[in-house]
Amino acid sequence: MKRALDLAKKAQGMTSPNPMVGAVVVKDGKVVGEGYHKKAGMPHAESLAIDAAGKNARGSDLYVNLEPCCHTGRTGPCADKIIASGIKKVVAATKDPNPLMCGKSLKKLGKAGVKTSCGTCCRESRKLNEVFFKNMQKKLPFVAAKFAQSLDGKIATRLNVSQWITSLAARNKAKELRDLYDCVVVGVNTANKDNPSLNGLTKKPLKAVIDPKLAIKPSLKLIRENGKNLFILTSLKNKNKRSKLFDKATVLFAKEKNGSLDLLDLLEQLYARKVCSLFVEGGAQTLGLFFDAGLVDKVYAFIAPQIIGGKDALSAVGAGGVAKPGKINLKSMRVEMVGPDILVSGDVKRYLK
Secondary structure, eight states, X not given: OHHHHHHHHTTTTTXXXXXXXXXXXXXXXXXXXXXXXXXXXXXXXXXXXXXHHGGGGTTOEEEESSOOOOSOSSSOOHHHHHHHHTOOEEEESSOOSOTTTTTHHHHHHHHTTOEEEEOTTHHHHHHHTHHHHHHHHHSSOEEEEEEEEETTSBSSOTTXXXXXXXXXXXXXXXXXXXXXXXXXXXXXXXXXXXXXXXXXXXXXOEEEEEOTTOOOOTTSHHHHHHGGGEEEEEEGGGTTSOOTHHHHSEEEEEOEXXXXXXXXXXXXXXXXXXXXXXXXXXXHHHHHHHHHTTOOOEEEEEEESOOOOOTTSOXXXXXXXXXXTTSSOEEEEEEEEETTEEEEEEEEOOOOO
């Protein structure tokens, strides 16, 4: 199963809206076939592993980090191929999180005489496919929040200068992280001030700008380089306005809530367009609104070894914030050095009221 998970990881950032899946066929204690799902629309891991095993698949055991599918999508059902191949046992790390599918393949295999087992490396498998599990269970995109700050929590000086607080190594690491998610999100002030490209190291993810008043500058690189792959997220009040932006980008209109855009409404609209994960980069107000709404699932905080100071210098997370400490905490923490900087990452615990 560890090998199956390692195979699955090879496709990080490539399989959306599908999960990352690796499969290993074992016979008489030896690996006779393996494969992993490389991209949506391409063959599934189980199918590739069975094909690689050939005649050796009969009487073998199949290890896979997610319950095989039993429905027909862009590819045929893996459960049927497993049965036809003569595999005698399937070991799955976890069931399919889709409530409509959960456990159905394992039952189908069992009825066909294939032994099944589920739960080996379950935690690791769920963690690897945290985006897919959130999608299936909540019907919403997974939300990761990223910020880069000084040791005293500032993202810009009192003169609003922010380039650069963290090192080149940290900025390249942030680009690597963008490659893992479907869409990079910033607020309109950050877009207008920094004129960023928001590309990853190897991919050009979708981009989104939260722009309640349609104040985005039409000359920005985001508009020139992305076209309809740029989402401009604005207020429903602007729907009847005449704007050239409507032709240059994909504009989504949201309700307002407490004087700001209803972020949950926007997430539902993005998910309906098969945007399965968001990488929210700021600025402070945008990050704060996502935290205030209880929509953040994961945090990446880059911390530079410098002090900025000043009561007028901007902090990393703005908007309303919590009334007292302990409302938003991280779990499964990881701390690593990235050049001279520190990267602290972790999952957000359930928000406390």
